[in-house]
Amino acid sequence: MTTPSRQEVAAAVAAFAAGLLLLGGGAYVHRGAAVGLFVLPLVVTCCxxxxxxxxxxxxxxxxxxxxxxxxLLGPxxxxxxIVTDNIYAGVLxxxxxxGRIMLWITSIGAIGVGALLGLMVGDWRVPAAMAVQAALVGxxxxxxxxxxxxxxDQAVAERARAEQVARLAELDRRAAVSAERTRMARELHDMVANHFSAIAIQSSAMLARADLDPAATRKIVESIRENSVQGMAEMRTMIGFLREDGEEIEARRHxxxxxxxxIARTGFPVELSVGGTSRDLPAAVDLAGYRILQESFTNVLKHGTDRGARVQVRYRPDMVELTVLNDVGARPSGLPGAGAGLVGMRERATLLGGSFEAGPYGSGWRVxxxxPTGAAAPAGLFWPARRRAAEPREEVPGEPGGVAPGTARVEREKELS
Structure with missing residues (x-):
């Protein structure tokens, strides 16, 4: 048993002093017992x-x-x-x-006291009064x-529930912050990697070639400047999004x-094939498709050959399909890479409920x-990827030929049914 605190000892002393005052005032039943005998039960209950x-x-x-x-003495x-406080503290x-046990004991005790006195006295008014007094005491x-x-207990439960809600809110806040940081990292990677990769490769080409004529040199420098200006413009756009609230994104999105x-800024030949009828797409699909193509071109810059890439865009009734196919160069480009490009492209497709494939294809690489673009297309993170297994896939057209760097040969196919 632990030692009582000062506050509890002070309460006991105060209760004892009050009991002594009541005894001194004669607040007890006189049955011939000495007043000093009443002090003993008073001390016990004060303890x-x-x-x-x-x-x-x-x-x-x-x-x-x-x-x-x-x-037995009086009472x-x-x-x-003071005994009522002992009962109250014991239950509390x-x-x-x-508590349930004491409720039964005190209730039965009050009724029993009334019944016993009724048998002894024979007057129902006396036992009724005593039963009420016993009920007041117990x-x-x-x-x-x-x-x-x-x-x-209810207050403790409500406090625990409030703390749980606060923890859940904090977890939601952290998840939102993490998701936003991931999104910003993906956007920054796609913007910076594309433009700076083009600048690095074109600069390396200028340094490696000593036989470039002034016209070719000027063209490469113009391309470097164009990529620098576009990169700065996209960075300014993102900074503007971060600083401004409520601005309409539709007018400035890719x-x-x-x-x-x-394609005009890639610096290598690209053969573009567009199938179906081009139409307005949801903002998220538009941006995701643009960024996926941009990152694919960055990978072509790093790992492709002078033959460039073949790009196919197909507009279907409920989705848009993008395919990028390129040869793989034998020598590394020397540009650093952290592998975040493929991860970012997969994340963009998954967040929209789409599918993503990237890997070797024949002698090259295919993305x-x-x-999905329809009204019923899922937009959450945990929706499964949509696949069209029953529908035959249409492959990218044949090898590019005679396409100048930075230009596109476009073939528009008839509208898909």
Whole structure:
């Protein structure tokens, strides 16, 4: 048993002093017992007050012993009042089942006291009054303690629920911040890698070739300048998005229909084939398709050959298909890479509920993406990728030939049914 605190000892001393005052005032039943004898049960019940929080069951037992002794002597008002605190503390701070047990004991005790006095006195008014007094001493403290304990438990439960909601909100906030950081990293990678890869490769070509005529040199420098200006413009656009609230993104976003403009800045020959009817796409699909093509061109710059790439864009009723096929060079480009490009392309397709494939294809490398565009297309992260297994896939047209670097040979096919 732990030592009572100063506050509990002070409460016990105050209760003892109050009991002595009531005894001195004659607040006890005079049955011939000496007043000094009433002090003993008073001391016992005050010891229970000192232990009300540290040992509530012991305090309850001390109160019960003091009550029995006091009733045999008189009883006295001070001891009876302090016993009610022992009962209240035992139910409030003691084991939870103790409350139900004490409620039964005190209720049956009050009824039993009334019935016993009724048999002894023969007048129903006396036992009724005594039963009420017994209920005030026993039942009322028990029911009050049970009610207070229920309110405390409810407050603890509500506090725990509020803390849980706060933790969930913090987890949601962290997830949102992480998702936003991932999105920003993906956008920055796609913008910077494309333009700077083109600048690095074109600069390396100028340094490696000493026989370039002024016209070729000027053309390469112009391409370097164009990539630098475009990279700075896209960086400014992203910074503007971060600084401004509520700005309309539709007017400034990249579109898949701008693929020819994107091809014009690649610096290598590209054969473009467009199938189906070009149409307005959802903003997320437009941007994802544009960025996937941009990152694919960056990979062609790093790992492709002078033969460039073949690009196929097919507009279907409920999706758009993108295919980029290129040969793989025998020598590395020397440009650094962290492997984040393929991860970013896969993330873009998955977030829209589409499918993404990238890997060796024949003697080269192929990137193939399906992005759903219909009203029923899923937009969440955990939707499964859509595949058209029953529909035969149409391959990219044949090898490019006679296409100048930075230009596109476009073949528009008839509208798909």
């Amino acid at each position: 229970g007050v000192a232990l009300r929080k540290r040992a509530p069951v012991v305090a309850l037992v001390l109160g019960a012993v003091a009550l029995v002794g006091d009733v 006295s008002l001070g001891t009876v009042l 701070y003691g084991p939870r089942p103790l 039942v009322v403290p028990v029911t009050t303690a049970i009610a207070v304990r229920q309110h405390r 579109r898949l229909s701008d693929v020819e403009t994107l 193939r993406v399906e992005l």
